[in-house]
Amino acid sequence: MKNRANTYKxxxxxxxxxxxxxxxxxxxxxAGILYASISSILLSESAKSTKSSVNQSGMYLDLYIDRLNAVSSLLAENPQLVSYLSDSVRAHAVKNDLLKTIDTTLASDEFIKSIIIVSKDGQILSNESGLTMSKSTNMMQETWYRAAIMNGGQAFLTSARMQDFTMDKDTWVISISREITDESGGNRGVLLIDLDYEVIEDYLANLDLGKDGFSFILNENQEVVYHEDPSYFQNDDKKHQLQAIVDDQAGYDSKENTLTYTHSLKNADWLLVSVSSQDSLLAIKQQLFEIFVWVGIALLLVAATSVYVFAGRITAPFQKLEQAMQDIETGLKEIPIDAKGCYEAQSLTRHFNTMTHKIDKLMAEIKEKEKHLRTSEISALHSQINPHFLYNTLDTIVWMAEFGDHEKVIDLTKALASFFRLSLSGGSELTTVEKELEHVERYLFIQKERYGDKLQYDIHLDDALRDIEIPKLIVQPIVENALYHGIRGLSTQGVIDIYATSEGEDLFLTVHDNGDGFNVEDINGREDKKTTKLGGVGIRNVDERIKLYYGEEYGVHVYSSETKGTTVRIQLASSLR
Structure with missing residues (x-):
């Protein structure tokens, strides 16, 4: 989780x-702006197209109705017809001529289903037979007759022709009624021209209103004149729905995805209403949306690829700086300045390189100072060790001289001379494992002369370790401590064993005695006992010198328990740093 958080940073x-x-x-x-703009343009174009189509269909209907008005006018104003209806005795020859005129008019228009002329006294002149319309000797008493006179030549769906209304549209008619008058304006009859209901469907067939679109016609009395679904003529709820569409006025309904447009016919009291289902607009919007999505994904992929490369070029110098900072423990390295990198990265790299040069210089100065300091410290430690050992050794020689043992004094003095010769090592701070153990052997020889059979020692050296360089005078103080604090108080013979061994990359010099031993935990935290048991200045100086040469992980380790003796292990690296 932490790595993921760091990645985000x-x-x-x-x-x-x-x-x-x-x-x-x-x-x-x-995309939103383009989508809204294009959708608006498409909607506007769709509205224009729908408006044009509806206006065109309405114009065709107007022209047709105007033509029918002209036909009805010619028939109603025919002098022969007016004379025929005015005469109380009507000639059969004139009737035949008028029927021929009706037949000619029917032949001129395939949608005219019938032409009916009704006189004021209830006489009918028509191409149809068996008519069932209500009539009497005084037609002014008939409601439909009076309505025809009042409406003049306007088109309407006559109640007379809807008395036997069925859901079969093949039997429906639209009637043009016109009053027939004489020269004085007196009523002589009514002309009814019945049109096949399908004439409206024929003129509205070219309207492209979409999958769920529809059109309808209402007259000025809010009555349904035309709808492709016959149920709208009888179902009051559906009639109210159509009226609600008209009342809401024309416009785009985004919820229903419909476009409503109205057109008032000039030659009739009809209102043509078209409700266009914008299926094509919706499909285009969907296609447009998909195009924007795919183009957007493609552009984002291009953007992601470009920013990956671009960001990589920006961050590469910083990553090099980061790596250089992480590798600072292994050594300061100068970072080459990327000529193509940004100014900030180049400037930061220059400052980093300047810093590394200064740090290198400071580290060199510190190393030189540390070298002088370590030399001074080691010399001071030597000065502490040598007087200490010399005091103990001279004390032994004095003791032997007091007893007049001159030969032993000579042997001891020679051993002491050899001891100091090995100690000096030609002025070098270092010696080999072999010479260090020889130096210890000279020391134990001197002590053996003093302690006699009370002291026994043995030195074990692996031939492979003889020539390894180590700091000098690091084993003798340990042996001296084993002698004075481990062996000297024994009532039995004391034994000191010295081993030079290797474990892995480390070298171990081990000193073991069979002295009384002590509990290490008892002296932890008590400096007085710790100084006494661990040999005071000697062992502490050896431990400090080893740490100066090899580091804090190396040094002297003491293992002891009461009655079981003490083991001191000096841990060194196989090579000096």
Whole structure:
């Protein structure tokens, strides 16, 4: 989880994230604006197309109705017809001529189903036979007759022709009624021209109103004149729905995805209403949306790829700086300045390189100072060790001289001379494992002369370790401590064993005695006992010198328990740093 959080904080990720976010928002905004603009244009064009189509269909209906008005006018104003209806005795020859005129008119228009002339006294002249309309000797008493006179030549769906109304549209008619008058304006009859209901469907057939679109016609009395679904003529709820569409006025309904447009016919009291289902507009919008989505994804992929490369070029110098900082423990390295990198990265690299040069210089100065300091410290430690050992050794020689044992004094003095010769090592701070153990052997020889059979020692050296260089005078103080604090108080013979061994990459010099031993835990935290048991200055100086040469992980380790003796292990590296 922590690694994931660190990943989000990386400069490259931050640049990529904000770039892609900004690109995505920009694309989204542009796509939204384009989508809204194009949708608006498409809607406007669709509205224009629908308006043009409805107006054209309405114009055709107007022209047809105007033609029918002209036909009805010619028939109603025919002098022969007016004379025929005015005469109380009507000639059969004239009637035949008028029927021929009716037949000629029927032949001129396939949608005219019948022509009916009704006189004021109830006489009928028509191409149809067996008419069932209500009539009497005084037609002014008939409601439909009076309505025809009042409406003049306007088109309407006559109640007379709807008395036997069925759902079969093949039997429906639209009637043009016109009053027939004489020269003085007196009523002589009514002319009815019945049109096949399908004439309206024929003229509205070219309207492209979409999958769920429809059109209808209402007259000035809010009655349904035309609808492709016959149930709208009898179902009051559906009639109210049509009226609600008209009342809502024309416009686009985004919820229903419909476009409503109305057209008032000039030659009739009809209102043509078209409700266009914008299926094509919806399909185009959907297609447009998909195009924007895919184009947006493609552009985002391009943006992501470009920002990956771009951000990589920006962050590469910083990554090099980061790596150089992480590798600072292994050594300061100068970072080459990328000529193609940004100014900030170049400037930061220059400052880093300047810093590394200064640090290198400071580290060199510190190393030189540390070298002098370590030399001074080691010399001071030597000065502490040598007087201490010399005091103990001279005390032994004095003791032997007091007893007049001159030969032993000579042997001891020679051993002491050899001891100091090995100690000096030609002025070098280092010696080999072999010479260090020889130096210890000289020391134990001197002590053996003093302690006699009370002291026994043995030195074990692996031939492979003889020539390894180590700091000098690190084993003798340990042996001295084993002698004075482990062996000297024994009532039995004391034994000191010295081993030079290797474990892995480390070298171990081990000193073991069979002295009384002590509980290490008892002296922890008590400096007085610790100084006494661990040999005071000697062992502490050896431990400090080893740490100066090899580091804090190396040094002297003491293992002891009461009655079981003490083991001191000196841990060194196989090579000096």
């Amino acid at each position: 990386k400069l490259r990720v931050q640049i990529a994230f904000h770039y892609i976010l900004a690109s995505g928002l920009t694309l989204l905004l542009m």
